Amino acid sequence: MSGPLLKVENLTKHYPLGTGFLKKTIPVIRAVEDVSFSVEAGETFCIVGESGCGKSTVARLLMRLVAPTAGRVLIDGTDIAGLRQHALRAWRRRMQMVFQDPYSSLNPRLTTGQIITEPVENFERLSRRQRQALAADLLRKVGMSPEMIHRLPSELSGGQRQRLGIARALALEPSLIIADEAVSALDVSVQAQILNLLMDLQQQMGIAFVFISHDLRVVEHIAHRVAVMYLGRIVELAPCEALFAKPxxxxxxxxxxxxxxxxxxxxxxxxxxxxxxxxxxxxxxxxxxxxxxxxxxxxxxxxxxxxxxxxxxxxxxxxxxxxxxxxxxxxxxxxxxxxxxxxxxxx
Known part of the structure; x- marks a missing residue:
């Protein structure tokens, strides 16, 4: 389809602090307020700002992990913000997420191979041979040995766990991956490896990334365009080079x-x-x-x-x-x- 892969229009999320009494007005947390942007196929769009500015809430709204108070989230022209669970399920294949903590986002009871193939088996049945082949192929793509297929997350390093999270996100061949502080918990050398991995995968597979970070060094290295958020609103959105050259x-x-x-x-x-x-x-x-x-x-x-x-x-x-x-x-x-x-x- 023509047009951007992802288009966000006037996205808003308020969290009420109570139920009110006699229908009186109750205070709300204005986590996200009137946010709009678009992401093209194969683009890395970064969102930056201080802690508490609403970056992670935007990520969860894009994934429909929480429902928006107002606004639209369009994937290839379809507004997923208003879809019910059954209709939304089909769109889950198009978008995946890499979470900040590479350990707590993985099921400690499942092996590496099971973690990678579990998203696929939510949509289709795989034979044992197909599961092993898929897990081995994705482990190679993220720079891990297929011999790790039977290891538990507790047996992996932080960088390996984050690579595993990326492999899981790739399993459904999504068009869009939301990466919420995906390298903030890693050492600097491992950060560079993961960032280079994401950029290589983007070139090979044409994936679009919404990359959320507070680290401007990381953003300058990976972004095509950058949105700066403050207290729930976008205050500046620009191409990466222009933003850092002249904010x-x-x-x-x-x-x-x-x-x-x-x-x-x-x-x-x-x-x-x-x-x-x-x-x-x-x-x-x-x-x-x-x-x-x-x-x-x-x-x-x-x-x-x-x-x-x-x-x-x-x-x-x-x-x-x-x-x-x-x-x-x-x-x-x-x-x-x-x-x-x-x-x-x-x-």
């Missing part, structure tokens, strides 16, 4: 400036951001980032900024850096004065 949203600048730099002589920008992330139960009015933003103006405190397309193909939600409209007499500063809050330092 536009103040929060994106702060994230990149806070990332460790291995070269002690490298000069980078320092962005002064103070305070803590606000509570999703009672988010600030207007732009959620304005209490911490050094560029905030009065308009930021009143009006939620829309995502505005820019000339280089990115979209940004910021009244200062990407104003949708110019308001006569407003206190919005120009880009040159906005960048004056940054100063060059040595890492």
């Amino acid at each position: 536009v949203h103040p929060y994106t600048e702060a994230l990149i400036a806070a990332a460790p730099v291995p070269d002690p002589t490298r000069v980078r920008l320092e962005v002064l951001v103070e305070g803590e992330v606000p509570s999703p139960i009672n988010p600030p009015s207007g732009c959620a980032f304005h209490p911490r933003c050094p560029l905030a103006v009065e308009r930021c405190r009143i009006e939620v900024p829309p995502l505005v397309p820019m000339a280089d193909g990115r979209v940004v939600a910021c009244h200062v850096r990407a104003p949708a409209t110019e308001i006569p007499g407003s206190a919005v500063r120009s880009n040159s004065s906005a960048h004056a809050t940054l100063r060059m330092i040595r890492s």
